[in-house]
Amino acid sequence: MNAQVAVSPTSLIDQIVVPGDVVLDLSNMTNQTIKLGSGLRQESDAISAMRAGKFSYSKPNKYWVESSHKRYIPRTEDHVLGIVVDYKADNFWVDIKGPQLALLPGLAFEGATRRSIPKFEACTLLYLRVVKTNIGMNPELSGTDASGKASVFGPLKDGFMFETSTGLSRMLLSSPTCPVLEALGKKLSFEIATGLNGRVWVNAAAPRSVIIVANAIMNSETLSATQQRIMVEKLLAKISD
Amino acid sequence: MEGRLANMWRLTVNESKFVETALQYELRVDGRGLYDYRKLTIKFGKEYGSSEVQLGQTHVMGFVTAQLVQPYKDRPNEGSLSIFTEFSPMADPSFEPGRPGESAVELGRIIDRGLRESRAVDTESLCVLAGKKVWSVRIDLHILDNGGNLVDAANIAALAALMTFRRPDCTVGGENSQEVIIHSLEEREPLPLIIHHLPIAFTFGFFNNGNIVVMDPTYVEEEVMCGRMTVTVNANGDICAIQKPGEEGVNQSVILHCLRLASSRAAATTKIIREEVEAYNREKNLQKVKRHSTLAKSEVFGPIVVVKEGHKKSSDEDKSAEISQEHVELKNSKEQEAVASPATFKGPETCSVSSDPAIKGKANDSGDAQKEVTGDVEMEDTPEVTKHKDGEKTLRDAVKPKKKKRKNKST
Numbered sequence: 296m297n298a299q300v301a302v303s304p305t306s307l308i309d310q311i312v313v314p315g316d317v318v319l320d321l322s323n324m325t326n327q328t329i330k331l332g333s334g335l336r337q338e339s340d341a342i343s344a345m346r347a348g349k350f351s352y353s354k355p356n357k358y359w360v361e362s363s364h365k366r367y368i369p370r371t372e373d374h375v376l377g378i379v380v381d382y383k384a385d386n387f388w389v390d391i392k393g394p395q396l397a398l399l400p401g402l403a404f405e406g407a408t409r410r411s412i413p414k415f416e417a418c419t420l421l422y423l424r425v426v427k428t429n430i431g432m433n434p435e436l437s438g439t440d441a442s443g444k445a446s447v448f449g450p451l452k453d454g455f456m457f458e459t460s461t462g463l464s465r466m467l468l469s470s471p472t473c474p475v476l477e478a479l480g481k482k483l484s485f486e487i488a489t490g491l492n493g494r495v496w497v498n499a500a501a502p503r504s505v506i507i508v509a510n511a512i513m514n515s516e517t518l519s520a521t522q523q524r525i526m527v528e529k530l531l532a533k534i535s536d
Numbered sequence: 537m538e539g540r541l542a543n544m545w546r547l548t549v550n551e552s553k554f555v556e557t558a559l560q561y562e563l564r565v566d567g568r569g570l571y572d573y574r575k576l577t578i579k580f581g582k583e584y585g586s587s588e589v590q591l592g593q594t595h596v597m598g599f600v601t602a603q604l605v606q607p608y609k610d611r612p613n614e615g616s617l618s619i620f621t622e623f624s625p626m627a628d629p630s631f632e633p634g635r636p637g638e639s640a641v642e643l644g645r646i647i648d649r650g651l652r653e654s655r656a657v658d659t660e661s662l663c664v665l666a667g668k669k670v671w672s673v674r675i676d677l678h679i680l681d682n683g684g685n686l687v688d689a690a691n692i693a694a695l696a697a698l699m700t701f702r703r704p705d706c707t708v709g710g711e712n713s714q715e716v717i718i719h720s721l722e723e724r725e726p727l728p729l730i731i732h733h734l735p736i737a738f739t740f741g742f743f744n745n746g747n748i749v750v751m752d753p754t755y756v757e758e759e760v761m762c763g764r765m766t767v768t769v770n771a772n773g774d775i776c777a778i779q780k781p782g783e784e785g786v787n788q789s790v791i792l793h794c795l796r797l798a799s800s801r802a803a804a805t806t807k808i809i810r811e812e813v814e815a816y817n818r819e820k821n822l823q824k825v826k827r828h829s830t831l832a833k834s835e836v837f838g839p840i841v842v843v844k845e846g847h848k849k850s851s852d853e854d855k856s857a858e859i860s861q862e863h864v865e866l867k868n869s870k871e872q873e874a875v876a877s878p879a880t881f882k883g884p885e886t887c888s889v890s891s892d893p894a895i896k897g898k899a900n901d902s903g904d905a906q907k908e909v910t911g912d913v914e915m916e917d918t919p920e921v922t923k924h925k926d927g928e929k930t931l932r933d934a935v936k937p938k939k940k941k942r943k944n945k946s947t
Contacts, residue, residue, distance in 0.1 A: 378546055380546070390544075416549075418547065418548050418549050419549055420548045420549070420550050452550075453550060454554065455550060455565065456548050456550050456551055457551075496550070502558040502563055503563060506558065506563055506564075506565060506566075506567055507567075509565070510566065510567045
């Protein structure tokens with residue numbers, strides 16, 4: 296099976312693809328199951344790319360196109376940072392940088408009942424989870440994890456929020472820890488919440504550290520791992536003297 | 537309705553609170569000091585009078601055009617200067633397409649006031665025929681990206697575009713000497729506008745009831761700040777315009793402080809603009825030189841043969857002497873030239889044609905002669921002669937072809 300996989304896709308794995316590129320041919324990949332991620336679609340026997348980006352593969356059978364955008368397309372189980380816009384009919388309308396506003400039911404919080412719906416004023420920042428993304432409907436969010444516990448989700452107090460591209464926020468969440476955060480973490484202590492929709496929230500005791508962390512992250516958009524480390528070191532050296 | 541809500545950019549409570557608390561510590565969210573300016577880059581387009589200014593994330597394009605119009609009745613011998621702004625929804629979702637919004641009108645007015653009422657552009661020199669025809673200069677400002685402080689960026693874009701703008705030269709003539717003839721760019725060198733000084737706008741943001749002053753606010757800071765003031769000054773420290781919108785009252789001492797800050801920065805910004813414009817002009821001039829030389833080379837048949845004739849007629853006797861003198865150096869130059877212009881091998885034939893008495897150095901005639909020559913020439917390589925001929929050609933080549941070309945154009 297593995298040998299077969301290696302035939303056609305290896306040529307394109309980790310390569311840049313553009314919309315319309317046929318990346319996989321299913322006719323010579325019979326009797327195996329594959330999972331398609333974002334940016335790919337099936338037309339009978341051909342899998343083609345719908346977005347420009349890097350065609351990626353992860354064992355055993357996942358394929359997707361990795362790209363970076365300013366706008367976020369919601370996907371289920373993504374963790375996002377949303378801004379409350381309005382409260383209407385037991386639902387919060389939340390801006391998650393997507394093409395539509397998302398709906399956050401007032402009851403989707405741990406311990407929330409009809410009597411005790413949490414109150415968020417407009418422009419509150421929330422850390423949320425995408426639950427439903429049906430075509431033609433506004434995406435639905437939740438303030439709890441899958442087992443109904445609040446865990447990490449909920450409103451974010453203080454700190455500073457800034458916007459990045461979706462690619463950068465994905466890089467910040469990657470494991471092992473991305474070099475910027477690692478280098479910054481050695482010298483500064485800070486809290487960070489990254490949403491896959493390209494929003495990052497940072498908090499620290501001193502406003503100075505928040506600004507350093509925020510700018511270091513924004514600068515690292517186009518830098519390689521080593522460049523990121525050098526950049527952070529320079530930044531920290533400048534601050535210390 | 538919902539679509540617009542989704543596309544709107546909004547500021548969270550966290551951000552606005554943080555911007556204010558950080559400013560208490562004299563820190564700004566992008567790491568600048570309170571009175572630091574963002575990085576300014578100026579680029580120019582291919583055509584005269586187009587500029588692109590980037591101030592941090594803010595991006596503005598300026599474009600200047602001019603046309604002949606009838607002057608205003610009360611100012612019969614002055615040209616006019618008008619400013620138009622275009623706020624595209626692409627720059628910021630909050631800009632609505634269609635009619636200009638409040639901010640668009642305000643921006644246009646501030647720049648207009650700074651430029652026109654300080655008489656930065658000499659409008660009297662734009663007069664062609666008093667009371668009949670004057671140049672009307674139009675500045676279009678397109679906002680391409682809104683990263684805050686549009687006024688300063690747009691003002692610099694307008695200045696840079698004005699400084700690189702060239703209007704076509706024109707003369708008054710015709711039967712009743714009331715007709716205006718506009719000369720094309722090729723015919724006559726276009727003229728720059730006369731700009732007396734550069735009024736530069738500086739915007740200040742006020743926070744915490746006017747106690748904290750910040751220069752060049754970003755879009756995040758613009759949302760949070762309680763007041764704003766734009767000061768237009770030039771490098772000499774003259775104040776050209778002040779605009780203070782909003783309700784927040786500001787202390788007299790704070791305003792004076794801002795004015796001092798602005799005039800101290802004006803010289804530096806003026807220098808940046810002038811340097812960029814100079815670099816652009818230099819490049820433009822270099823391009824011009826290049827264009828002429830490539831033309832001369834590509835039109836091998838035209839001017840080159842004529843030069844030979846001209847030379848022949850003028851210095852038939854001297855020629856032999858000259859040849860012997862030039863012979864050595866020409867040999868070298870010929871080796872190179874031969875590759876670029878194979879037509880130069882027509883030495884002997886041109887000799888015979890030009891000795892024809894029917895052709896007497898007139899530009900038109902020589903034109904015909906060329907055709908004959910180039911038409912029925914059979915390549916005959918007599919190395920010695922060609923060398924001489926080519927040599928002559930290459931030397932004269934540098935001077936004469938231009939003249940010839942001009943003659944052709946004027947006929």
